[in-house]
Amino acid sequence: MTGKLGLDPALVARARELARRAGQPVVDLARSHTTVSVERAVLRLAGVSGADPDGIPWVNRLVDAVVGDVGLGHGVAVPVFDALAREGISDVTLLAQKAAAGSVRFDQPTGRAATAARRAARKSVAAGVRQIDRRRAERDRLVKRYGDPKQRPWIYLIVATGDIYEDIPQAQAAARAGADIIAVIRSTGQSLLDYVPEGATREGFAGTYATQENFRLMRAALDESSKELGRYVRLTNYASGLCMPEMATLAGLERLDMMLNDSMYGILFRDINPIRTFVDQRFSRQVHARAGIIINTGEDNYLTTADAVDEAHTVTVSQLLNEYFAHEAGLADPLLGLGHAFEINPDLPESFRLELAHALLARELFPDAPLKWMPPTKHMTGDVFRGNLLDGFFNLVGTMTGQGILLVGMMTEAVVTPWLSDRDIALQNVRYVLGAAGGLHEDFVPAPGGFIQQRAHRVLAEAVELLERIGEQSLLTAIAEGTFGIMKRPADRGKGLDGVAKHEGDYYNPATEILEGERA
Numbered sequence: 001m002t003g004k005l006g007l008d009p010a011l012v013a014r015a016r017e018l019a020r021r022a023g024q025p026v027v028d029l030a031r032s033h034t035t036v037s038v039e040r041a042v043l044r045l046a047g048v049s050g051a052d053p054d055g056i057p058w059v060n061r062l063v064d065a066v067v068g069d070v071g072l073g074h075g076v077a078v079p080v081f082d083a084l085a086r087e088g089i090s091d092v093t094l095l096a097q098k099a100a101a102g103s104v105r106f107d108q109p110t111g112r113a114a115t116a117a118r119r120a121a122r123k124s125v126a127a128g129v130r131q132i133d134r135r136r137a138e139r140d141r142l143v144k145r146y147g148d149p150k151q152r153p154w155i156y157l158i159v160a161t162g163d164i165y166e167d168i169p170q171a172q173a174a175a176r177a178g179a180d181i182i183a184v185i186r187s188t189g190q191s192l193l194d195y196v197p198e199g200a201t202r203e204g205f206a207g208t209y210a211t212q213e214n215f216r217l218m219r220a221a222l223d224e225s226s227k228e229l230g231r232y233v234r235l236t237n238y239a240s241g242l243c244m245p246e247m248a249t250l251a252g253l254e255r256l257d258m259m260l261n262d263s264m265y266g267i268l269f270r271d272i273n274p275i276r277t278f279v280d281q282r283f284s285r286q287v288h289a290r291a292g293i294i295i296n297t298g299e300d301n302y303l304t305t306a307d308a309v310d311e312a313h314t315v316t317v318s319q320l321l322n323e324y325f326a327h328e329a330g331l332a333d334p335l336l337g338l339g340h341a342f343e344i345n346p347d348l349p350e351s352f353r354l355e356l357a358h359a360l361l362a363r364e365l366f367p368d369a370p371l372k373w374m375p376p377t378k379h380m381t382g383d384v385f386r387g388n389l390l391d392g393f394f395n396l397v398g399t400m401t402g403q404g405i406l407l408v409g410m411m412t413e414a415v416v417t418p419w420l421s422d423r424d425i426a427l428q429n430v431r432y433v434l435g436a437a438g439g440l441h442e443d444f445v446p447a448p449g450g451f452i453q454q455r456a457h458r459v460l461a462e463a464v465e466l467l468e469r470i471g472e473q474s475l476l477t478a479i480a481e482g483t484f485g486i487m488k489r490p491a492d493r494g495k496g497l498d499g500v501a502k503h504e505g506d507y508y509n510p511a512t513e514i515l516e517g518e519r520a
Contacts, residue, residue, distance in 0.1 A: 002364075003364040004364065004444075004445050004446060005360060005361060005446065005453050005456045006448065006453055007361075007364060007456070007457070011461070012365065012460070014464060015316075015320055015365075015464050015467060016320060016323075016324070018320075018464065018467035018468060018470075018471055019317070019320035019321050019323070019324045019467060020324050021471050022321065022467060022470045022471055022474075022475045022478075023325055023328070023475065025474060025475070025476075026278050026325075026476070027325070029275060029279070030278050030279045030281075030282040030283075031282070032503050033275065033279045033502050033503065034072060034073070034075060034279065034500075034501055034507065034509065035072075035245075035276055035280055035496070035500050035501070036063055036072065036499035037194070037243050037244060037246055037499065038245045038280060038509070039066075039072065039075060039076040039077075040057075040059045040063050040243075040245070040246050041245035041246045041248070041283065041284075041287070042076065042077055042511045043063065043076060043077075043080065043092065044059055044128070044246060044249050044250070045124075045125045045127075045128030045249060045511055046077075046080075046092050046121065046124040046125050046128060047091075047093065047124065047127070047128065048062060048092045048093050048096055049093055050093055050198065051198035052097075055197065057195050057196060058093050058096035058097060058100070059096065059246075060195045061096050061097075061100040062092075062096035062099050062100075063076055065096075065099035066080060066099075066106045069105055069107070070106050070107060070108045071501065071504075072499075072501035073501040073502055073503055073507060074504045074506055074507055075503075075507050075508045075509050077121035077508055077509060078108065078109065078114060078117045078118055078121060078508050079106040079107060079108055080092065080095065080106070080117075080121070081116075081117040081118075081120040081121040081124070082106075082107065082109045082113055082114070082116075082117040083095060083099075083104055083105075083106055083107075084120070085113075085116060085117065085120070087104060092124070108506070114506070118508055118510070121508070121510045122510040122513065122514070125510040125511050125514065126510070128249075128253070128511075129290065129514050129515070131253055132249075132252035132253060132287070132290055132291050135252060135253065135254070135255040135291065136252075136290075136291055136292045138255060139232075139255055139257065139292065140292075142223070142226060142232050143232045146226045146230055146231055146232045147230065147231050148231065148232060149231055150231075151434055151438055152402070152403075152404060153373065153398055153399070153403045153404050153405055153406040154181055154234070154370075154404065154405050155178055155181065155406055155408060155427070155430055156179070156180070156181040156183060156236070156372070156405050156406060156407045156408065157174045157179035157423060157426075158183045158407070158408075158418075159171045159174065159182055159183070159185065159208075160184070160185035160206060160208065161204075161208065162187065162202070162203065162204035162205060162207060163201075163202040163203075163208065164200050164201060164202065164214045164217055164218065165200070165202060167184055167208050167218065168217065168218060168221045171184070171218060171221060171222065172221055172222070172224070172225045173420065174423060174427075175222065175225040175229060176225070176228075176229065177423070177424060177427045178427050178430070178431055179408070179427065180233065181233070181234040181235075181236055181257070181258065181405065182218070182222060182233065182234070182235055182236065183236035183237070183258075183407075184207075184208055184210070184214070184218060184235070184236070185206070185207035185208070186204075186207045186208070186210045186238045187204030187205050187206065187207045187208060187210075188205040188206045188207060189205070190209055190238075191241025191242065191266060191270050192241060192242060192270060192272075192495060193241070193242065194242045194243065194496065194499065196210070196211060196212070196247065196250065197209045197210075197211050198211060198212075198213070199211060200213045200214055200217060201214060206417065210237050210238055210247060210250075211250075212250045212254060215237065215250060215251065215256060216254050219235055219254055219255055219256065222234075222235050234257035235255075235256050235257050235258070236256065236258040236259065236296065237251060237259060237260070238259065238260045239260065239295075240260055240261060240262065240265055240270075240298075241266055241270060242272060242495065244261070244266070244277075244280040244281055245280050245283045245284045245287065247259065247284070248261070248283075248284035248287040248288055248291075248293070249287055251288075251293060252287050252290065252291030252293065256293060257293060257294065258293060258294040258337065259288060259294075259295060259296070260295075260296045260297075260298065261281065261284055261288065261295040261296065261297065262281075262296075262297040262298035262322065262339070263277070263278065263297070263318075263321060263325050264277070264298075264318065264321075264479065264484060265297075265298035265301060267479060267487075267489045268484055268485045268489060269298075269301055269485070269487065270495070271489065271494050271495055272494050272495050272496050273493065273495060273496050273500065274476055274479055274480075274489060274491045274494065275491055275497065275500050276495075276496040276497060276499060276500050277496075279500060281325065282325070282328075282329050283511075283512065285325065285326055285329035285330070285331055286329045286330055286512070286515040287511075287515065288331060288335065289330035289332075289515070290330075290515055292335070293335065294334075294335045294337045294370060295326065295331065295335060295336065295337055296337040296339060296372045296405070297319070297322045297336075297338050297339045297372070298339050299318045299319055299322075299338070299339040299340055299341070300315075300339045300340060300341030300343070300372075300374035301485065302314055302315055302318065302484055302485040303315065303341050303343035304343065304377060304378050304485075305485045305487065306486050308341070308343040308358075308378075309344055309348070309354060311486075312358050312459045312462075313459050313460075313462035313463040313465075313466055314463075314466065314483065314485075315340055315341075315358075316365070316459055316460065316463040317463045317466050317467055317470075319338045319339075319362065319365070320365075320463070321475070322336070322338060323338065323366065323369075330515070330516075333366070333368035334368060334369070336369040336370070337369070337370050337371065337404070337405055338362065338366055338369050338371050339372045340358065340362045340371065340372075340373065341373070341374035341375070341376075341377075342355050342359075342373070342374065342375055342376050342390075342394040342397060342409075343376060343377070343378050344379075346376075346379055346390060346393075350451065352393055353451055353452055353455075354455060355393075355394075355397050356397055356400065356401065356446075356452055357451075357452040357453075357455035357456045357459070358455075359400075359401040359403065360400075360446070360456060361456040361459055361460060362401075363401045363403065365460075369404070370404030370405055371403050371405065372403075373394075373397070373398045373403035373404075373405065373407065374407050375391055375394045375407055375408070375409025375410075375413075376390045376391065376394055376409060376413070380413040382414050384411040384412060384415070385411075387409075387410075387411035387413060388411040388425065388429060390409070391408075391409035391411060391426065391429055392429050392433060394409055395409075395429060395430050395433035396433055396437060396440075399433060399438055399440055399441060400437070400440050400441055400444045401441060401444075402441040408423070408426045408427060409429075410422055410423070410426050411425065466483070470483070476491040
């Protein structure tokens with residue numbers, strides 16, 4: 001038996017092996033399919049940028065033109081770079097403009113033409129990957145220069161005005177008040193857009209549109225804050241929805257530090273087709289691995305629709321699956337911000353002890369991962385005094401169990417979008433708890449055989465039982481039956497399925513070739 005919970009190492013190893021078995025068929029599926037967003041991400045690495053007068057990105061126009069002529073299953077890189085050679089131009093964005101005007105046709109070349117197109121595509125995409133490498137090295141230099149926050153967990157705070165030019169001063173104020181990570185919440189509904197908007201935006205709904213220019217503006221502002229405060233302030237956004245690969249690529253190009261990137265969130269909560277999601281998430285995680293971006297997974301969301309006690313084991317199962325998918329895509333443990341949440345009904349007897357058990361179980365199952373601990377939302381009632389107390393309990397569990405990333409809870413949850421004053425009070429709560437009990441995880445050891453140990457053992461055993469059942473059917477079947485978050489999502493339905501294609505025999509993706517280990 002190991003750790004504070006006395007977990008059985010053989011059972012933990014069994015859980016990981018079952019997660020691998022459940023996940024491997026999904027990986028095989030992802031390795032044999034592509035999507036329009038994967039192909040658009042390839043072309044973004046090759047330098048396609050901008051949008052037409054209607055706001056439709058040129059990269060969408062180009063992929064649509066290629067698909068219309070030769071289909072998606074070959075990949076777009078070879079037809080695009082073959083067309084560049086035939087047209088005698090070197091600017092891929094110009095080619096997209098000509099394709100949108102109907103003045104370029106695409107073919108799937110063979111022989112020497114195909115070889116030349118592959119070589120040119122790889123050279124161009126490699127330049128984009130090298131830019132991601134430079135941004136990662138830049139982060140390393142800045143962290144070395146300014147330093148990381150002295151305490152753990154890192155304090156993660158949300159900005160969500162809808163206007164990037166309002167987000168920036170709010171984010172800088174939050175950093176001055178103690179936030180280590182600024183998360184720019186994405187505009188409602190953006191996850192269902194099958195394109196990435198262009199430019200700086202000021203009209204988001206309950207959040208700000210995720211665009212390359214908005215990424216650039218906020219990163220530059222937080223670099224100013226890092227210099228001012230003498231600590232590196234990290235930036236988070238979203239690599240989820242129908243444009244997951246493109247978001248990951250843009251994040252790498254603009255030096256974001258974390259991205260929300262869960263393997264099943266879009267399936268369960270946005271009704272995006274499961275195959276589309278798994279193909280997109282594998283590519284996006286390969287990009288994140290190259291960029292050194294910490295992913296934040298979304299298991300906390302399951303507990304907003306399912307009971308946090310009865311379904312605790314589904315969170316553990318999803319964490320194990322997310323870990324497997326991440327490792328397979330090249331992400332190391334220090335980049336795995338696996339999610340879990342403080343969502344047990346506070347009126348339930350011993351709710352705090354149950355929360356401790358669940359949080360400590362996650363910490364001991366994933367000792368090297370910077371776990372992302374999420375505050376109460378489901379049972380916040382609008383009573384701001386009760387809410388502030390619950391957030392204090394949440395902060396206390398976070399420090400008692402050594403979490404890595406602490407999302408700041410708001411006492412006005414379920415009332416309003418937080419005011420700056422709300423954030424100040426919430427940050428005071430965090431600072432008090434971390435200051436008064438920051439090292440409590442060193443002293444906190446549950447009683448052997450006591451309530452907390454027994455609860456953690458039960459959740460782990462139930463997780464293993466569920467993984468065994470998934471192995472007897474399949475992960476796609478389990479998702480279709482509503483196993484996670486009680487959402488039923490069949491593999492042959494959902495948004496974005498028409499943007500998925502099985503690889504043809506001559507499929508070529510230079511980005512995947514580079515990201516899977518060949519020298520860029």
